Amino acid sequence: MKRHSQVAHARVICDTVSSGENIIWKKLKTHHFVNNLRLVLPASDYLKIQAQTERLTFTYYEGTIALHKLITAQFIDKIKDDPQFLLLTHSKEIDDDNVICITDGSLYLSLTEETYRRSGLLGKQSGFMLPRKQKCKWNLKIDISKGLNFERTENQQFKLLWFLEKVLIEEFQVVMSFNQEQLDIPGFEKCQVAPHVSIFKNSLVPDLQFQQDDSWLCEILEWIALCTLKSKQLVTSEDPYISAYSETVSIFDNEDRNSRLDLVIVEWMGLLLPKHALFSTIKSLQLQDEVYRPSWFAMVDYGVMDSNLSHGNNEHSFESNGEHIDLVLGKHEEWLLYQVLGARDGS
Numbered sequence: 001m002k003r004h005s006q007v008a009h010a011r012v013i014c015d016t017v018s019s020g021e022n023i024i025w026k027k028l029k030t031h032h033f034v035n036n037l038r039l040v041l042p043a044s045d046y047l048k049i050q051a052q053t054e055r056l057t058f059t060y061y062e063g064t065i066a067l068h069k070l071i072t073a074q075f076i077d078k079i080k081d082d083p084q085f086l087l088l089t090h091s092k093e094i095d096d097d098n099v100i101c102i103t104d105g106s107l108y109l110s111l112t113e114e115t116y117r118r119s120g121l122l123g124k125q126s127g128f129m130l131p132r133k134q135k136c137k138w139n140l141k142i143d144i145s146k147g148l149n150f151e152r153t154e155n156q157q158f159k160l161l162w163f164l165e166k167v168l169i170e171e172f173q174v175v176m177s178f179n180q181e182q183l184d185i186p187g188f189e190k191c192q193v194a195p196h197v198s199i200f201k202n203s204l205v206p207d208l209q210f211q212q213d214d215s216w217l218c219e220i221l222e223w224i225a226l227c228t229l230k231s232k233q234l235v236t237s238e239d240p241y242i243s244a245y246s247e248t249v250s251i252f253d254n255e256d257r258n259s260r261l262d263l264v265i266v267e268w269m270g271l272l273l274p275k276h277a278l279f280s281t282i283k284s285l286q287l288q289d290e291v292y293r294p295s296w297f298a299m300v301d302y303g304v305m306d307s308n309l310s311h312g313n314n315e316h317s318f319e320s321n322g323e324h325i326d327l328v329l330g331k332h333e334e335w336l337l338y339q340v341l342g343a344r345d346g347s
Helices: 023-028 043-054 073-079 113-119 156-166 214-228 246-250 277-283
Strands: 010-016 034-042 058-066 086-090 099-103 106-112 137-143 171-177 189-193 196-205 259-273 297-303 325-330 334-340
Touching (some): 010 023, 034 277, 106 113, 171 259, 214 325
Antiparallel strands (some): 010 334, 034 259, 106 137
């Protein structure tokens, strides 16, 4: 079957929910840094899960600090056993600045050429050159899951702390997510992300019966995105040129086969959401008792701009800032996942 031009830029996966871990769960786990999470479901169904959803408040920590004061041997010993720990420097541009993150027990550094030459560390040249600026960057990955080993002076881990103290001396804005109730670091502020609930009235809803058809997949992809934006395009067809996709415009031609519903949109937005945020949200919706389970839901998560990792271990491309999006359409037994990546962010 010929690939639809709009769907061709997204990775699309269908699966069924089972007691074991399905492929969609595994793919969602490869998305490290999320700062915006949106949930869409029928207003009539929201009443069923309102109590669970409104309890989902997520925590992260924010501060400005020189990294050698934060990333110490004692700090790494403290976080090494926490698989949920996330750290990300922000307010930096991925193509021009040094950017650092920690996820899945590894420290990832994206360094400018000047910084890398002074670091004494051994890395790999970035795959994304900037010929216009005659610059390149260097990537390093250091395993800290078992703490730091100082047995040999040429060891990357031994050199890391020297590099942070002697070379990378600037202060960074840092956000962290920790799997403990309290992270006591001077100068860091505890930030809580509570759900914000809004209503999208009289939205047109297309057929949500899963189909192996690229036109349908394209229609659902944009429909979910337009729902999260509460776009007037789903309420009235007065301006059909707002949408680039003919499928979304054409659903008004078949309105008798579609339905209109009031939708609830729940949004969590901060600098960094914890790694368990996606799964806590989905878990609150995947109830066994049909009386309390929504008939369907859509979830969208947006990646942090200028982080140095895409999905998995892949670096972000520079020209698109590094943001990326996951969209999930879920029913009790059926799941549909779109992973919308930059042109060179695939894994």
